[in-house]
Amino acid sequence: MELQVYPGKQEAAEALAEQLSEWAREGSVEHLALSGGSTPEILFDTLAEDYWFRLPWKELQFYWGDERCVPPDDPQSNFRMTREHLFDPLPIPDKHIHRIRGEANPESEAQRYADLLKKQLPAENGLPRFDLVILGMGDDGHTASVFPHEAHLWDSPELCAVANHPDTGQQRVTLTGGIINNAARIVFLVTGAAKAGRVAEIVGQQGAGGNYPAGRVAPRDGRLIWILDEAAAAGLPPEMW
Numbered sequence: 097m098e099l100q101v102y103p104g105k106q107e108a109a110e111a112l113a114e115q116l117s118e119w120a121r122e123g124s125v126e127h128l129a130l131s132g133g134s135t136p137e138i139l140f141d142t143l144a145e146d147y148w149f150r151l152p153w154k155e156l157q158f159y160w161g162d163e164r165c166v167p168p169d170d171p172q173s174n175f176r177m178t179r180e181h182l183f184d185p186l187p188i189p190d191k192h193i194h195r196i197r198g199e200a201n202p203e204s205e206a207q208r209y210a211d212l213l214k215k216q217l218p219a220e221n222g223l224p225r226f227d228l229v230i231l232g233m234g235d236d237g238h239t240a241s242v243f244p245h246e247a248h249l250w251d252s253p254e255l256c257a258v259a260n261h262p263d264t265g266q267q268r269v270t271l272t273g274g275i276i277n278n279a280a281r282i283v284f285l286v287t288g289a290a291k292a293g294r295v296a297e298i299v300g301q302q303g304a305g306g307n308y309p310a311g312r313v314a315p316r317d318g319r320l321i322w323i324l325d326e327a328a329a330a331g332l333p334p335e336m337w
């Protein structure tokens with residue numbers, strides 16, 4: 097596990113943008129899965145504003161780690177946020193954007209997306225392999241849309257599953273642990289004081305970190321990088337960073 101801590105969320109986002117641009121320019125990232133929620137907005141804005149000419153945008157294929165089961169223009173849609181902050185401003189061909197259809201029947205969509213991943217991605221260890229999976233972590237330790245109350249979904253033999261938000265019951269379609277942990281690189285981008293407790297448990301291995309879905313992220317033979325801001329890292333022992 098590699099740990100990178102930056103003063104604030106802007107610096108953390110810039111660091112990930114820079115590393116992504118290096119990997120893309122050297123040709124080691126083509127297929128990448130994006131996270132949703134609010135944290136990646138700043139990453140996408142940074143990429144759209146400062147990396148127009150510094151990434152081979154037309155060579156990248158975009159996927160998602162999870163999607164809320166809402167229409168693609170809904171305020172809650174991970175695709176909508178990404179389109180507004182990343183795809184609209186940049187020259188990305190529509191055929192390279194492989195969204196999870198939040199408006200479809202969740203069970204059929206989980207199956208369709210799993211089939212698409214099998215078709216699109218190279219295989220390694222008998223599973224499709226992403227070059228890069230970008231993940232966020234919720235305050236409750238969820239990642240993608242595998243929540244603590246449905247942690248068994250992490251071990252699903254299927255590549256994608258239907259999940260339910262613990263408070264709202266909103267359905268989600270999510271990647272499961274097998275395909276996430278098969279990625280060549282997994283990068284967590286986590287910022288803000290609200291995440292510090294879970295970061296201390298999972299990254300600092302204080303307590304029951306391994307019980308959270310985010311604590312189950314452990315690439316089989318790839319790299320795992322946690323990119324934090326100081327607020328999220330505040331519960332980690334100083335010698336770690």
Ligand SMILES: O=C1O[C@H](COP(=O)(O)O)[C@@H](O)[C@H](O)[C@H]1O
Pocket residue numbers: 131132133134135136161162163164174231232233234235238239240241
């Ligand atoms: O619901 C979700 O939450 C996580 C974390 O989101 P954040 O807003 O706390 O950054 C996110 O990674 C996931 O993609 C999203 O659907």
